[in-house]
Structures are given as C-alpha cells and as structure tokens.
Amino acid sequence: MIVTLEEIVARLGGEVAGDGSIRVSGITTLDAAGSEQLSFLANTKYRARLASTRAAAVIIAPEVLKDCPTAAIVTAQPYLYFARVAQWLQPIARPPAGIHPSAVVDGAVSASASIGANVRIGRESMIGDGVVIEANCCIAEGCSIGADSWLHAGVSVYAGCRIGARAIIHSGVVIGADGFGFAREADGSWVKIPQVGRVLVGDDVEIGANTTIDRGALEDTVIEDGVKLDNQIQVGHNVHIGAHTAIAGCVGIAGSARIGKRCTVGGAAMILGHLKIVDDVNISSGTMIAKSVPKPGNYTGWVPFLEHAEWLKNFSRVRHLDAMADKIRALEGRLAELEKKS
Amino acid sequence: MIVTLEEIVARLGGEVAGDGSIRVSGITTLDAAGSEQLSFLANTKYRARLASTRAAAVIIAPEVLKDCPTAAIVTAQPYLYFARVAQWLQPIARPPAGIHPSAVVDGAVSASASIGANVRIGRESMIGDGVVIEANCCIAEGCSIGADSWLHAGVSVYAGCRIGARAIIHSGVVIGADGFGFAREADGSWVKIPQVGRVLVGDDVEIGANTTIDRGALEDTVIEDGVKLDNQIQVGHNVHIGAHTAIAGCVGIAGSARIGKRCTVGGAAMILGHLKIVDDVNISSGTMIAKSVPKPGNYTGWVPFLEHAEWLKNFSRVRHLDAMADKIRALEGRLAELEKKS
C-alpha cells in the first residue's frame, strides 16, 4: 500500500510539514527506514537520531520540527499516530474463508470464517463472521466467538465460554479450564468443587501466548472490553477485569479478585484473591498485591537487587528489623534521660 | 437430577432442619439460587445473607440455624458438604466411548475410553477404562493412563510417563519434557545431560492448565496420590511431591526438591532445588523457599506493597540495613559510656 503524506493526514489528522505529495509504502524505525518509508520519533529525547535517518518522512511532535531534516507529519502524539498508520498501511493478511477438510466441526460456522487444519469445534458452538481459527485449535461445546476474532494455532476454549468481537488470541491460550477449588477432608485430602461458571470475554480483547483464564466456580469469570493481556498470565476463577486494563507477562491473579478499569499491571506482579482494585490503579512489576487497593495511584513492592555479597550482608538484617526498631526506641529513651540530667 | 433433603442426608450425612421432603435440583450461591435449588453458607460471618435468599434450602453450620429462614441441612462443615452435594447433583457428562476416526492410535485403548479428534497415541501406550482424552492430545510411546482419568484438549505426555486413575489434566499441560540439565564446557557452552527418568503421577491428581512437569534425569519425578496442582506451575526434574499437597498457580519448583504430604503452597511461590520440605508445611504466596523446611508450620517471605513514593523512600534504605545496624550498635556503646559518666 502506497500513500501520500496528505492522504495520511486526511485520514488520521495531524499536519504535514514539507512536501505533502511524498509517497510512502510502510513505516519502520529511523535507522531501518529506507527512502520510500515513513518513520516516527516517539520520544523527543532521541531527537538527535533524526539527523541520520534516510526515511522519506517522519512523524514527530511539534517541538522537534526544527530538528527534522525530512518532510514530517506533526502531531501531539507521534507514537499513537505511528500505531494508527501502521495498522492502516500494513494490515495483516487474513487467510481465505472456508473450513479445512481436516477440521472436525459440529458447531455453526459463518461462511466468511476461516477454519484451519485439524481444528475441533464442538456442538452448539457459534463462530462469527470473518473469524480466523488457525490450526489445531479446540473449541468445545456451546461456545461463541464474535465477528473478526482471530485465534492463533493451538488455542483451547472449554465448553460454554464466550469471546467477543475482534479478539486476538495467541497460541497456547487456555480459556475456561476449571478453577482451583477444593474443600478439605479431615484427613487432609481434597474434594473438588465443580466449576460450573463460564469465561466471558468482551470485545477488542487481546490475550497473549500461553495465558490461562479459568472458568468461574458458580458465577462467571469476566474480561471486559478492550482488556490487553500479555503472555503467560494466570487468571483465576471468578476474577473480573475492568475495561481497557492492560496486564504484562507472567502476572498471576488469584480467584475472585476484582480489578478496575484502565489499570496497568507490570510483569510478574501477583494479585491475591478476594480483593478489589479500583479503576486507574498502576501496579509495578514484581509487586504482590495482598490487600485491596481503594485509591487510584501507583503501587510498588519489590526488592532492589545488589551484588550478591552486599545483598547477603544487608538481608541478613531483615529478620532483625523489629529488634532494630526496639533498640532505637530504647536508645531514644536513654538519651532523653541523659539530656534531662545534663 | 432432583432429590429431597432427606435423600441427601441419607447419602452424605448431616441433619435436616425443617421439611425433609423438599426437592432440590441443583446447588448454587445464596444470591443466585432459585426456589428449586439448594444453597450453602460456607462462612458464618456472612449469616446476614441468609435473610434474602430464595433458595429452597441451605446447607449451614449448627450455630447459624436460628438465622436461617429456609429449610436447612445442618453439618459441621458446610463447604465440604457443598462440594460433595455438587459432585453428586451435577455430575459432568462424559463424552461417549469410542475413538474418533481422525485420531491416530498405535497404543492399546480400552473399549470404554473416549478418544477425541486428532489425538495421537503412540506405540505401547495403555489407555484405561473410562478414560477421556479430548481433541489434539498427544500421548507418546509407552505411557499409561489409569481408569477414569480425563485429559482435556491439547495435553502432551512424553514417552514412558504414567498417570494414575481419576486424574483430571487440563489443556496445555506438558508431562515428561526433558529436565533442565547441562554440564558446562570450559568455554561456557553447555553439554546436555540426557533426561532418561519418567514422570509418575498417582491417583486422584488434578493438574491445571499449562502446568509443566519435567521427567527425571536418571531417576523419576513423582507426584503422589491426591496432589492438586493449579495452572502454570513448573515442576522440575526429580521433584517429589507428597500425597494431598495442593499448590496454587504460577509456582516454580526447581529440580530435586522434595515436598512433603498435605502441604499447601500459595500462588507464585518459588521452591529452589535440592531441598526438603517436611509434611504439613504451608508456604505463603510469593515466598521463595531457598533452604529446607524441617518443621511443619507457616512460612512467609514477601514485600508488602506501598504507594510508589513511599516504597522508593523506604526501599532506598534496604541497601543500608547493615550500616544502620552498625550505627545502632555504635550509638549503644557511646550512650553506655555517657551513662557511666553521668
């Protein structure tokens, strides 16, 4: 796809600085861009890199215009603009509609959907218009997959789960496996609690490779519209994740946690169960959220790394923190006594 | 399935309070239960919720009987009772016996087993009576799967592994991949140690989605009877997990760790290798177990989260803990000197 800068601006806003008739055929980094490509400067801190780019034009913020040796599209948010241009100029080719002969399909599949090799679709499942289901996916009974969703190879969806429109679900994702629910016998053995809820996934959700979302125990696990989940995330049963919340890789969310809208959760954070996080909370990577967060803001709890010998020396003290605090209090008392006397 | 309260008590124990001829057709939460359903109150703290339920009857502890507006089944452990009722009233329908024509089966499959679409079963593998293997599972050569076990879609079992009876294995589980074993060359490169042990899984084990259990290096990795593993757990080679131990999601267990019976391990905990944890140990979420635990009890080690600015202020001090302890000691000495003089 080849377009002029003027055509881009007509569609996506912003202003052209320089020759608007310049044609570009794609978008990439300042270093990699060739003379027929567009590029972008997301962070004004790196403005010096503009000098050496061979790009035909660059998407920039207004304050770096004077440093830009090429034609430019000027916008307040160059990174967001880049995302929109990239989606438009470099659309991903969808495989042709139709059901591969090796697929085993008992459900109802739209004529415009594409069903890959060795896919299994169970009874009473509904696959919407334009959906792509790649090879070796298994959709059990009674599921629904909304229009234009894309399931990459090897996704498993358990019975009764619902996925909205325009989802992107990566390989190895498991949606709707049983939550971890057991009652304990007197002898320490466990009795399984049947997990009869579903997983309900909204529209415009992306779910990263090998992420798992458990079905609810009695009620449903809910992922609202626009949620973005990275790889290797574990979402426990009955969890509720609010719209447009983004969660980075390796995060664990225990059962019945309720996370608000527009939150961000850093990689390898852990959220314990049966707690509530309000809207607009940002949780740092590696942080354990062990109680509810009733107020928007940024929350953190992890250990800075040290050279091993330094760490050993300092962390051997952690178990004496309480005693240290007591010693300080005692010192304060004794000192006050002395000061009274002097 | 519709039963009377009397029938339930006759089968599962407890006592009816009120009309034992009341018929119920299922069990759910106090809020969701309709007038033909049973419900339960697991935690007496929430007894006020009994007032508004529309349930036909409620499973309760004796001490809340006076607050219960409906008929009741009275038992010392309502949650455990609920689990038993739910299993009985809401049994999961097993797919019909038989081998799907698309499955590629070289092993021996019981006539009462159900083998799904595109399943692969290798030579000399034995699939027991009543086993369910859902679509796209791969069972390699020389494996055995015990009676009434259920493998959900997309499970991989490597050669030679054994799974006992009544296992529930969720999608994406990998059993028997090579452990992580290498010897190092002088130049820093690695020579693989062949991993020739097996994975032996006992009876009544449940394994959550995308959990991985590596085969032993020279000996076997062993998961004893009744162990319950949540999703996304990593079990290294030669690990031994004792009977009825339950492990929550995202836990990592390094090679040759030995975990006792009836232990519980919270989510995202990490257990290092070549150590031993005795029976009846409870490990908190997010805790790193870096040495053996020789005594039953509850063990914890994680960082409480703070507002980011508070965390930054306090954790910048962690690397000075040793110096702080030295300063306190110095203060104590100087103060003692002064006290002597005064």
Add this chain to the structure above:
Amino acid sequence: MIVTLEEIVARLGGEVAGDGSIRVSGITTLDAAGSEQLSFLANTKYRARLASTRAAAVIIAPEVLKDCPTAAIVTAQPYLYFARVAQWLQPIARPPAGIHPSAVVDGAVSASASIGANVRIGRESMIGDGVVIEANCCIAEGCSIGADSWLHAGVSVYAGCRIGARAIIHSGVVIGADGFGFAREADGSWVKIPQVGRVLVGDDVEIGANTTIDRGALEDTVIEDGVKLDNQIQVGHNVHIGAHTAIAGCVGIAGSARIGKRCTVGGAAMILGHLKIVDDVNISSGTMIAKSVPKPGNYTGWVPFLEHAEWLKNFSRVRHLDAMADKIRALEGRLAELEKKS
C-alpha cells in the same frame, strides 16, 4: 551399546584406573547402577557413597581415586564427562523419516525429516535434513527449521520465524506470537502496534516446555547460538539473548532487554525491559533486574522466608525504614551534643 573403558577413554579422554577391558552398557547413579553399568561421582563431597556402589566402574576426579573400590575413569570434570558418555552411550532414537498422512504440509520438507500426525506446515516454510516435528505442531508460513532440530508435540511457530540447527524445542512452546505493544488513546483504550519483526533462533538452542518467545515489533527478537531456556519462560519482543546464556524456569524478560553471552539467570527471576546486561552476569533466582548491569558478577535481590509470625513482625517495619534511618541520624546528633558537653 556396549563399550570398554578403554574405548570410552580413547574417544572422550581421561585415564582408566584399573581394568580397561571392563565392558559397560549404560550410565546411571551410584545407587542405581548394576554390575554392567558405569556411574559417576560429580561432587567429591559425596565420596563415601563410592563404597556401596555395584557399578562396574565410576567416573571420578583424581582426588577421590584412593576411595574408589571399582575400576575408574579419572578426569578433572566428572560431571561433564558423564554428560558426554551419556550422550554417546544412550542416544535418543529418532522416529523414521517421512510425513504422516494426516499432516497438512504446504512447505518444503527434506526427505530425511520426520513429520508427525496432524502437523501443519505453512507455505514457503523450509524443514531441514533430519528434522523431527512431532504430532500437532504448527509451523506457519515462511519459517525455516535447521538440520537435525527436534520439535516435540504441540509446538507453535508463527510466520517468518527461523530456528537454527540441532534445536530441541519442547511441547507447548510458542515462538513468534505478537509482542505486547500498544499506544494509548486519551480515553485509556489501546491501539495495537503491529508486530512485524521475527524471532531468530541460533544453532544448538534448547527451549523448555510452554516457554514463549515473542516476535519483534519492528526489528527481530534474537536468541543466539547455544542458549538454553528452561520451561515457562517469557521472552518479550526485541529481546536479544547472547550465546550460551542459560535461563532457568519461570523467568520473565520484558521487551527490548539485551542479555549478554554466557550469563545464567536463576528461576523466577524477572528482567525488566529496555536495559542491558553485559556478558558473564549471574542473576540469582527470584531477583528482579530493574536497571542495567554493566559489570560481570553475581546479583541478588529477594526476601528470605521466615516463620509467618516472625515475618509479620519484621516486615511491618519495612515501611518505617526511612523513619528509622532518620531516627538514627537524630540520635547521633543528640548524642554528639551530649558528648561535647560531658
């Protein structure tokens, strides 16, 4: 395979002590070895175990020769020697060449490759000589898999990714899923950044079960030669891992991190994005690397576990560390005043 000690030494170096004509048929632990097997003593600390072995011969370090009751192969590095012997004596049988009739292959497959049941190989993908691709793997379009690589059942490789020679890739691995890249709209919703880079995996790489390696955003994600990745690792987009680096299970590596050569990373460590770790860095288990590591060495940052009550008492103080430091400084000042006076 049966060989004499002399034949082993002729091939792999070291020296025989005792009868070099002794024949051995395999290698295992000191406890398990029978009278026709070889064993090894990796750690001289356990030399007492030599006394009771029934092994035909043992691989040992020179300093324990006097304690060895059997014939021996003497070498400075018994564990490395064991690895080499094991690879030679116990080679893994590769499945026969050929394409299973149920596989759906549109790419180019070497005649010496073995393609399992229900495998999918996309257009313009190249499968090299001697490659094994087990059941239910999906290789998308335009990929290449180098000679003698082995993909276990259920691996997914997205379009355009390249894997070198002699790779071992375990079940559930996902290579080339989209990285986690979004620009944010003013209303908090997210616009996807197309992920158009590839994953390039070098030669002699092993990747553990359910590990995920995301494709680059605009550039490529690179795993250099000889890298060893354990299970359940997450590698973000644009990450670069240097040759012969070994990473244990459950590690997360965020986008655009650059890790040097010959590094080791312990289990469940977390490496944040856009940072650089030089060659020959060792990171302890459970450690969060939140800034660049410019110097080789060992780095650590985790919380030692305590009995729960002890932990509670001491960690309630962590949020007062800054105040404690202030109190110590105040005490020092007041004490200096008193000392001046006295």
